[in-house]
Amino acid sequence: MVESAAKHCQHCGSELVVIRKFCPECGKPLARKKRGSHQLESDLKSQAAAKVPLRSKEETDVKVKIKPPPTAVKNIKELIYWEYAKIMAEAAHFDGNYGFIMSRYMKLKRGEIKWTPVDEDAAEMTIQEKSCIYCGSTEDLTLDRLIPHSKGGPTDAANIVPACKKCNSSKADKDVFEWYYLVKKAEKIPKQIWKRYLKLVWNYHVAQRTIEKVDINQDGKLDIPDIAAIFRRKTR
Secondary structure, three states: OOOOOOOEOOOOOOEOOOOOOEOOOOOOEOOOOOOOHHHHHHHHHHHHHHHOOOOOHHHHOOOOOOOOOOOOOOOHHHHHHHHHHHHHHHHOOOOOOHHHHHHHHHHHHHOOOOOOOHHHHHHHHHHHOOOOOOOOOOOOEEEEEOOOHHHOOOOOHHHEEEEEHHHHHHHOOOOHHHHHHHHOOOOOOOHHHHHHHHHHHHHHHHHHOOOOOOOOOOOOOOOHHHHHHHHHHOOO
16 A cells, blocks of 8 residues: 655646556656655554454443542541541532531541441431432342452441342342442442441451551552452451
8 A cells, every 4th residue: 555645746737636556647666755764663653553352341331430539548448437437528519629628527537527437327217218328229138248248247237237138149249349340330339328338347357456557458559449358368
């Protein structure tokens, strides 16, 4: 294939309507423009890219991007405070407002704000909730553990929530984090569920003395997966 050609024959001056190797008027070979180094590099990259197999739809259709906590957050304890502060901001209609979130985060750290015990949340839900906590369905209700028993989830009432059969089956033995972000590809976990989950996780980390640990899943950074990583350590 001819890469490029002059618009007029350099020999007879006739106009070239179609790119050819030889001039249709005088029959002489046409000069072609040489590719610059930047063009050659671009072509080589294109050729290399063409040889790389395309990713699957599952790999490319990932819309969830979890924002890392600010550098002020240093351990699991502070990370849970940060996530809870975000819930408080959403409830106050300041969702995503960094200043408001940081303010609540600092108050949680200093003990100026205390959350209600998870047992009280569970008791309130038992009275009020007659629908699936995940989708709101009122049909085929069952009971589900927010943190699966297979991952060390507690067996007390605080970990039990109403769930329809469809959601219960889909969630299976995944914890809330895995199901919402990796399976449902959700933008965020609903605050009612996330609030309950964080309190359960807090109690578990305190009991395991890991509340001030950093990078539990050992991936080189402190982020939300570290909150749940403690459950994957449970042995059968």
